Amino acid sequence: MGVLAASFLTAAAQSVMPDGAVKQVGRLACGLILFLAMVRPLLGMDYSALSQIIRDYQGELSAQQEVLEETGKELTEDIIAEETDAYIQDMTEELGVDCQIVVEWSWEGETPTPVRAIVTGALSDGDRAALTEALVRDFGLEREQIVYEEPADKEEA
Secondary structure, three states, X not given: OHHHHHHHHHHXXXXXXXXXHHHHHHHHXXXXXXXXXXXXXXXXXXXXXXXXHHHHHHHHHHHHHHHHHHHHHHHHHHHHHHHHHHHHHHHHHHHXXXXXXXXXXXXXXXXXXXXXXXXXXXOOHHHHXXXXXXXXXXXXXXXXHEEXXXXXXXXXX
């Protein structure tokens, strides 16, 4: 409001000033009045409250960044799970093996890494060997990280 009032006042004053040196001095005075009208709110500002607002904002920003990173990580895990499932289904069909494979992942920094594969199904030794080779080759697992389990209905019999 102060800047607006100063603008109207200086505009009115400049319109009634006579040409020449008086008008030049008047312009300088009007410019100073406008400058002071703009700077005055800054001089009266409570900088401690402003710094607290900035700290609060930084805290909220940090919390939102953590939420976004976690959401990104969850989305990446979902994509990896979908792609892995599709790849495993193609791989088992190609090998002619009837089983289910679950790959467990661990995050090492920004990179998800497969840590274990659980294979469930009634498989022959040849099927197990072929699956083991494929999992070692395609997922970078060690042989000790591949666990074979019999189907639940066969264990009950």
